[in-house]
Amino acid sequence: MVQKSNSIIVGIVSRFMAPFIQLFALYVIAHGHYSPGGGFQGGALLGASILLLRLTVGDKGSELVFKKEFGTPLSGFGVFIYAAVGVLAMIGGGLYLDYGSLPFAGMTPAELRSLGILLVETGVGIGVMATVIAIFDDLTMRHFRD
Amino acid sequence: MIWQVELIIYLLLIASAVFALRVKDLLSSIVILSVYSFGSAFLFAILGAVDVGFTEAVVGAGLTGIMFLAALYYTTRKSID
Known part of the structure; x- marks a missing residue:
């Protein structure tokens, strides 16, 4: 519900x-x-780059980049990636979030730790991006949808 | 580090904090608060906490400014008192 900026x-x-x-x-x-x-x-x-588009281009243009309906499901999906990597390490025989025992064949424990940190940070990144956008969309929504 | 740079940043922080409270236009107050956040991000980077400074620059100067702007959109722009 944010107004479009008039300045070209x-x-x-x-x-x-x-x-x-x-x-x-x-x-x-x-x-x-x-x-x-x-x-x-x-x-x-x-999240800030998409909020910049929300503020300047307007709702119609910025929903081509990120739809409003995706905010809450994607934030849950990011938390799911984080938790799933932890549980995957438990399936591989280690403790929760112990990246060294992820069940991927043909990799040394050092490579597994590097890959595990990357996967977890991808999950955190998706979660934070979607949460920031969802908070902004809820703040600027004028009427609650029934 | 160079103490002159730190002194300038400390003075900028104090001045921007006072101005953000004093100014009547709430939109200007938000922008000056972003200046305060950038100053503290510089200070964190000088003190060696680059990660904290990065977070402060992204969240303090970028996201909270946008959130305050979204809140300001539903209220009046001028302060009454």
Whole structure:
């Protein structure tokens, strides 16, 4: 229910900047093991890029990127990825979230730990992005849908 | 680190915090609060906590500003008192 911005400069610049913000967010998530950043910061950047589109392009244009109905299910899906990696490590014979015993064949424990951290951070990133967008959509929704 | 840079950032933090409380236009208050968040993010990065500074820059300067803006959309822009 946010009004579209009338300024053409603001609209074009934010439409131009949003894909670069999303690319940087994917970089932050993918390099979370050995540099500052990680799932939370990358997910917050992804959410902020879509909120920028919501504020400037308007509802109709920004729902082409991220539909409002996807907010709450995707936040649950991110938590599911996190929990599923933990349970998968238990199936492989270790403790909960013990990445070294993930049941993937042909990988050393060091590679398994690196892959496990990446999977968990992907889940955290999806969850944070969807939660931020869902909070914003609920805040700016004028009437509750029946 | 260089103490002159830290002193400038501390002064910027105090000035932006006072101005964010004092200004009558609530939209300007939100923007000045984002300036405060960026200043504290710089300070965290100087003190060695790069991860904390990154989070502060993303969440404090980006997301809370947008959330305050969304809340402001349903109220009046001018402060009454």
